[in-house]
Amino acid sequence: MKFNPERRHILRWMGLQLALPVLASVVPTDARAAPATRKRFIAVYFPNGSYMPQGADGDWNFQEALAPLDSYRQNTLLLRGLRNGFGGIDPHWQNCAGFLSCHPIQLGDPGVARCAKSLDQHIADAYPSPLRSLEIGGLYYHQHQLNDHPGYSHDYLNRIAWQSADQYRSPVADPARLFEQLFTTQDEQAAAHLQFIRSRKMSILDHLHGDATRLAQRLPQSYRPVLDSYMQTVRELELQIATPTVGCADMPPDPSGDFSSPNTNYVQRFRLMHQMTALAMRCGLTNVATFMYGPSVSDDINFAEEIGPGVGHHGCAHHGGTQSNVDRLKAITQVQVGLLADLLARLKELELLQETLVLYGSDMSDGNIHHTKNLPILLCGEGSDLKFGQELGSAGDGRPLSDLYMDVLSLMGISSLSSFGSGECLSTGQSLRLAV
């Protein structure tokens, strides 16, 4: 996909005044947020943990793993001792799908990947916007080569955003695609043609909706949920396309570049998408985003461009104590923490950091033994409302990650949930006391 920078403008914005009241009217009142200081949310997932042997704090501190974040120390709340794991289910599958949902994956029905609505999607309900939420990552779709875990859908390895128990949201990998979705190109001469193309899309979606309705009428009642969720998807896309486009910001980033392989321009890819996400938030296109800096396992990502050739991420996370692997894992962790610093810089640039909560973390502490206690978790933002610049908790606390998520919801003025997660990962009802 080629873009011509001179012709590129950011569009959309003014049409939102038209779209938003419609949105507001379809959101149930109890799901909407009470006034809060934080009204945007970004969650960032990185796979395979950090160098935290046996779940000890290890390198997860500002001198080592977090060194690239040094200039944002005062914007970072370091949380220790949180856990998020379900015994007996392979953590690569479980903890990726469960990272933001704290709910076990449901293995009984291999036809459909099932987890539970994730934190970001609860927030998206309460903060409606033309683009419900942005999912970014998906550099490649990780598949267990041997697939020797019956019932474990590969979807669990590749998705953290769950709109409902049986519907995940798939991430976009290509900056050019994200650009198109956010900032439609404008070409004066072809405006009428573009308008026709948009209108065609709407007619097609409407037709598909009609097909699904008619099909549903023919089938037994038990097939309704599948077709209903299909129709919801159609409607969501209609709403996206219907949002009229008028410019809202200066020059957006140039999304061209080679992103054909997960290992090509890894850093550049995320930098571009950070920038676009921040702009989209600034423009009011969306309030919620999730990033996956790699799918669970991520063995196809080897960071050769950043740290030199070598084994893939998963391979060095299972370092087995081998020094070269440990060193490589540490270097990878720093590359990714460096990306977080870039994201924070973008948000700061657009003066969004005060209104936004950024959650950064992994589903494992020690990837070598798939340890799911004392997870590496950060909460970032700006403001004196939270204990930024501090460290809370300690390795042995064993508090569920869902306790943090209840606090996040509360910070965002959302009180419609009485608990978060389930089973071993159910929230305790006790706040982590993040507020100053």
Added chain:
Amino acid sequence: MTKLLRLSNEEYQNIASDVIGSPVGDERFIAWTPVAEVYGFDTMSATRIDARALDEQLRTAAELAVLVLDSPELTSACPSRLTPAAPEDGVALTWTNCGAAVMTRFASRAFRRPLRPEERTRYQSLLESSQLEAAAASLPHPFYEGLTTAVQAALLSPHVMFKPELVPGGFEPAERGYRIASKLALFFRSSVADDELWELAGSGELDDPEIVEQQARRMLAQYQERFMTDFGGQWLDFRKDATGGDPLMMSMKNETRDVFREVLARGLTPQKLLQPGFTIVDQRLAAHYGLEFDLDGEPVQKVVTDERGGLLSQGYFLRRTATGSEFRRPIHRGLWALTRLLCREMPRLDAATVAEISESFEKIDRTLPLSEQMEFHREASGSCIACHGQIDPVGLALEKYDRQGLWREIDDNGHAIVSDLELLGEVVADPMTLAAAIEQSEEYRTCVATKALTYALHRGPLANEACVARELAVPKDGSSPSLQELAVTALLKSLELADIAR
């Protein structure tokens, strides 16, 4: 009951190619969300589609619509050629003289049954309203634009993207012939019916079980390559590329595929997959294995040997399972063989067992030979034996192959490789005795039939169907059906079980 399943991306690509009449390349599907595998196959997923994935499909449909309208076969009824450019003076194109014929032919094939009257009406009004909008936007060829809209809508219709023929009510009783045709086409061709099958579906001749059987055999012969890739390739992993671009791995992957093809095409039994008595290699792989290779001969040659070619002595299996630590290799190899070749399901690990596994990492003396380290797994007092009692005999017998899939008698630490564990009631000391034990077992034959039946049914066999696969694989007359025969009988049986055949 079968769910409302989604078409796999491969099936969609095949259908698009077959309906359009020329191959549609992979590059158009790169950004499609993969469809998850269920029971090892991606043809039976009911995963929901999200807005981004649907948006991606819209984009592809726009490209495919151009190909549809460029296809002479699909547009032959129209008085002039369809292009987005302004038409030259002549007969104006309309729904009646062009659109109806294109939509009827194209959508019927993609829907796997004739377009119904009300669907035709809806496509007509979609075409005509879009044509008006195109005219209002001053586009040069409003009819072309309107037809494009209708074609794009049909390309993504839930009637195409889902498989309504598998669920009650999805097809009408009068469309029963098309239902059978579609089942055959999905199974053997991963696509829609070809002309011959389509005609038979329409004429009612598929009511005759003999004709269905004839067609099944014809389809398998005619579309062997697709069946091999989508059934065999998913069952035995050679469809997706896991070579990482490594030339030797690519040669190995080809070996796995070529041996499977040979067994299928030559009417050999599935047992031959384990001990074919030959292998098919290129020069690189022959050199790796130390096999003779005629340098003046074909680039890929069939070599007679008892040492290579079997599923458990193929490099593609042996090397892919050998990544990670020493410990993982026998476990991965064992699990693969047990789940793929014997259809065994391992018990799910409970929390206590997971904790036990974690602890065991520290207890095991890593200086011992691997077989002795792994003995720890099988202590009767622990819960590990439930799985490792099965995994370790396979994994340790295969230790005679190193990470590269080469034969060895002594491991990296100088220990002799020996194992005396039992599987299927036999001591399986080495890869040969292991392959023989599996090959001779009814369990293996039944497992192959189970895979074929699962693929045909689009679901796992139900508890009360457990004996069905066994009957297919081990017939009462004592015969040993070929892989071909099993494919055909599994498909026919699935029609019966799904209550589609009469």
